[in-house]
Amino acid sequence: MRRFLSVLLVAVLLASLGVAKVKIRVLNWSQEMKGFVSDVAKEFYKTHPNIEIVWDSVVQSQYDQVLSLAFRSGDTPDIFFHSTIVPVEIVGRGWAEPLEKWIPKSHFEKFPSVYFTEGVDRINGKIYALPAKGDYRIVRRGWMYYNPKVLREAGLDPNKDIPKTWSEFLKVAKKINESGKGKFYAMVIPGTKSSNIARTFRGFVANLGLMEPFIDWRRGEYNFDSPLWIMFYKEFLLPLVKDIVPAGWDSLDKNLARQMFVQGKTAFYFDGVWMPGVFKKIAPKNFEYGVTYAPVPDEGRWGYYPFDPTTIPVWYISSKSKHKKEAAEVLQFLTSEYFQSEMVKRGYDYSPLAVVNNAKLVENPALKKIIDISKKVGTVSPIPQYKNPYAGFVPYSKKLGSIHPNVWEIIAESLVKKLPPDQFREKLLEYKKKADESLLEAIKEAQSKGYKVSKEDFVFPNWSPLLKNWRP
Amino acid sequence: MSRRAKTLILQIVMTILVIIWIFPIVWVVSTSFKTTTEMFMDPLNLIPKEFTWDNYVRAWNLANFSKYLTNTIIYSVFSTIIVLFISSMSGYVLGRYDFPGKKLIFVAILATILMPSRYTFIPIFDLVRKMGLLNKLGGLILVSSGVNALYVMLFSGYFSTIPKSFEEAAIMEGATFPQIFLKIMLPLSKPVIGTVIIFHFVSCWNDFFFPLILTLGNPNARTLGVGLYAFYGEYTTDWTGLAAALVISMVPILIVFLMFQKYFMRVMAGGIKG
Numbered sequence: 010m011r012r013f014l015s016v017l018l019v020a021v022l023l024a025s026l027g028v029a030k031v032k033i034r035v036l037n038w039s040q041e042m043k044g045f046v047s048d049v050a051k052e053f054y055k056t057h058p059n060i061e062i063v064w065d066s067v068v069q070s071q072y073d074q075v076l077s078l079a080f081r082s083g084d085t086p087d088i089f090f091h092s093t094i095v096p097v098e099i100v101g102r103g104w105a106e107p108l109e110k111w112i113p114k115s116h117f118e119k120f121p122s123v124y125f126t127e128g129v130d131r132i133n134g135k136i137y138a139l140p141a142k143g144d145y146r147i148v149r150r151g152w153m154y155y156n157p158k159v160l161r162e163a164g165l166d167p168n169k170d171i172p173k174t175w176s177e178f179l180k181v182a183k184k185i186n187e188s189g190k191g192k193f194y195a196m197v198i199p200g201t202k203s204s205n206i207a208r209t210f211r212g213f214v215a216n217l218g219l220m221e222p223f224i225d226w227r228r229g230e231y232n233f234d235s236p237l238w239i240m241f242y243k244e245f246l247l248p249l250v251k252d253i254v255p256a257g258w259d260s261l262d263k264n265l266a267r268q269m270f271v272q273g274k275t276a277f278y279f280d281g282v283w284m285p286g287v288f289k290k291i292a293p294k295n296f297e298y299g300v301t302y303a304p305v306p307d308e309g310r311w312g313y314y315p316f317d318p319t320t321i322p323v324w325y326i327s328s329k330s331k332h333k334k335e336a337a338e339v340l341q342f343l344t345s346e347y348f349q350s351e352m353v354k355r356g357y358d359y360s361p362l363a364v365v366n367n368a369k370l371v372e373n374p375a376l377k378k379i380i381d382i383s384k385k386v387g388t389v390s391p392i393p394q395y396k397n398p399y400a401g402f403v404p405y406s407k408k409l410g411s412i413h414p415n416v417w418e419i420i421a422e423s424l425v426k427k428l429p430p431d432q433f434r435e436k437l438l439e440y441k442k443k444a445d446e447s448l449l450e451a452i453k454e455a456q457s458k459g460y461k462v463s464k465e466d467f468v469f470p471n472w473s474p475l476l477k478n479w480r481p
Numbered sequence: 482m483s484r485r486a487k488t489l490i491l492q493i494v495m496t497i498l499v500i501i502w503i504f505p506i507v508w509v510v511s512t513s514f515k516t517t518t519e520m521f522m523d524p525l526n527l528i529p530k531e532f533t534w535d536n537y538v539r540a541w542n543l544a545n546f547s548k549y550l551t552n553t554i555i556y557s558v559f560s561t562i563i564v565l566f567i568s569s570m571s572g573y574v575l576g577r578y579d580f581p582g583k584k585l586i587f588v589a590i591l592a593t594i595l596m597p598s599r600y601t602f603i604p605i606f607d608l609v610r611k612m613g614l615l616n617k618l619g620g621l622i623l624v625s626s627g628v629n630a631l632y633v634m635l636f637s638g639y640f641s642t643i644p645k646s647f648e649e650a651a652i653m654e655g656a657t658f659p660q661i662f663l664k665i666m667l668p669l670s671k672p673v674i675g676t677v678i679i680f681h682f683v684s685c686w687n688d689f690f691f692p693l694i695l696t697l698g699n700p701n702a703r704t705l706g707v708g709l710y711a712f713y714g715e716y717t718t719d720w721t722g723l724a725a726a727l728v729i730s731m732v733p734i735l736i737v738f739l740m741f742q743k744y745f746m747r748v749m750a751g752g753i754k755g
Contacts, residue, residue: 034698034700038715039714039715040543040711040712040713040714040715041714041715041716041717063700065700066711067693067710068710068713069713069715070713071693071710074694075693075694075697078606078694078697079697079698081603081606081607081610082606082610082697082698083610084610084615084616084697084698085698086698264521264718264720265521268517268518268521271518272518272521272522283715283716286716287716287717290517290717291517291518291717293518
């Protein structure tokens with residue numbers, strides 16, 4: 010009996026040891042993906058029964074503070090996500106673990122090598138981050154969605170009458186408004202926040218070759234003195250606000266603008282590649298929509314959408330994680346062909362993996378079309394890291410972000426007050442002065458930390474916004 | 482104008498004010514039964530056209546209500562008990578007795594009102610971490626149970642109005658200092674106790690920031706205030722789910738308020754003398 014009890018005790022002990030799982034906490038701000046992750050993780054658990062993935066989503070507005078405090082306390086997540094603080098800064102704070110020690114070389118080879126350019130996800134020779142989602146060769150923001158039903162109601166053919174130029178857009182928009190008689194409109198502008206002004210007009214700005222980070226790489230200066238800004242304001246924005254957009258747009262919320270679009274109250278809505286996923290959640294079941302690029306000036310395109318690998322969100326392993334080996338296993342799963350393919354198939358996002366064929370896997374017709382159009386309207390654009398790896402240490406975007414009013418706020422204010430183009434120009438020039446100063450300050454800041462950087466790193470004389478085949 | 486007419490006008494004005502005051506709450510309840518489409522396209526209609534319970538099902542699951550509700554109850558109840566204990570004792574001493582440094586202590590307590598909590602969270606966070614209470618409900622309870630100037634002033638003001646003869650009679654009967662406080666003074670301060678319970682319980686119930694940052698490493702120790710943020714996604718916000726979650730989370734607060742409203746009303750109406 011005593012022997013039996015001893016065996017039983019050992020068995021219980023072994024069993025309890027066997028089921029003790031290592032919990033890997035993955036901090037992120039994508040609440041939407043929680044169900045998806047728990048579903049696909051079943052595959053991971055088949056080969057890793059000793060690991061449990063804890064998908065911990067924190068609202069984006071609190072995310073940075075939560076992350077800072079987590080590192081202050083030493084009790085950090087094992088893996089964390091980021092897209093707005095660049096890897097060089099995360100590494101500078103000592104938060105990220107070099108990955109090559111934990112992840113085999115073959116895994117990095119699944120990604121396009123541009124991500125591991127020095128100053129992008131490779132810092133001082135070591136890889137610290139892995140792209141999480143999105144493909145830098147697919148234009149992410151600035152798309153024009155249209156509602157074919159509204160166009161048909163306005164007597165237009167959605168296959169032929171989608172406007173391609175500014176004057177075509179204004180003409181079509183006028184016709185829609187006239188046919189709608191207050192029941193439906195061509196478009197609204199969600200004007201409560203500058204970020205929403207940006208989401209509406211970013212595509213137009215890209216077609217002018219002026220898109221973020223707003224640097225004219227030929228000069229290494231901000232582009233706010235470009236006459237194209239004034240042309241855009243005078244020939245498109247002012248007529249749009251005066252004749253097309255219903256009054257009160259400056260107090261209209263983004264969510265309401267989206268609802269108006271899916272309910273057939275507006276014909277056009279401008280936003281990013283994530284909208285098909287949003288429509289799935291908020292639109293009626295029979296909702297149909299199409300997507301294309303934003304209209305270009307009448308004389309043609311002045312630039313292409315820039316392909317920038319630094320804008321792709323990334324995963325890090327925490328330098329303070331107590332389970333780096335297991336965290337690396339989870340990170341490899343999150344960036345595996347299986348996980349990423351499922352993510353694309355189910356319409357959550359595109360995949361950054363070279364081995365995943367986004368065009369083949371994506372099922373949503375709009376997301377398919379976005380891939381096709383991206384090839385036509387996008388191009389590789391300079392980033393200072395291509396010239397000098399240490400340029401990644403220049404916090405120029407952060408400095409520009411702290412200047413207010415920013416360009417979108419200036420556009421919103423000028424449109425609300427219907428300022429003449431001259432006054433709009435003055436405001437932009439004032440902004441350019443501050444922006445250029447902030448760039449020099451950012452360079453000085455990096456120099457003071459010992460990085461050999463200069464304004465020259467921001468100058469690419471052989472670049473032009475109209476060069477389709479520019480290469481670093 | 483006759484007195485009756487004046488009363489009628491006053492009643493109409495008050496009714497309008499009540500409707501304006503209560504509208505947001507009624508709107509949240511109404512929205513919690515609407516579809517997302519109806520919420521946006523017909524926001525002012527308070528009676529849903531398509532009545533749905535789906536928002537409540539989603540709210541319960543997404544906000545992890547079953548776990549977070551228990552945590553919130555534990556957090557709010559224990560914190561309220563500790564705050565009551567500390568505030569009533571501090572208020573009693575400050576309201577009834579003179580001693581050297583009393584004014585200084587009073588001013589120091591009052592000064593805490595002027596300090597925005599966001600400036601104190603880093604030292605508080607470090608303190609809780611060093612005490613080993615991070616990621617535990619105990620740490621959370623401790624942080625929210627610190628001295629609250631408003632509650633101390635309420636108790637102190639109340640105790641200072643009670644006649645001295647109450648204490649003198651008790652001393653004559655042989656009561657000790659703790660006995661006088663616990664058996665005579667504290668029962669007399671029910672209106673303030675009720676008010677503090679309502680104020681503090683509601684404050685804990687709605688708390689978001691500290692429950693988030695003090696449970697960073699342990700999502701299971703979080704409270705409803707944090708759970709409600711689960712409805713804010715990366716690209717969309719589930720407004721109707723959020724409305725349903727708000728309605729569910731309002732119920733316990735309403736129960737607490739109904740239990741103590743008699744005392745609360747007395748204090749609010751200036752009847753602090755009991």
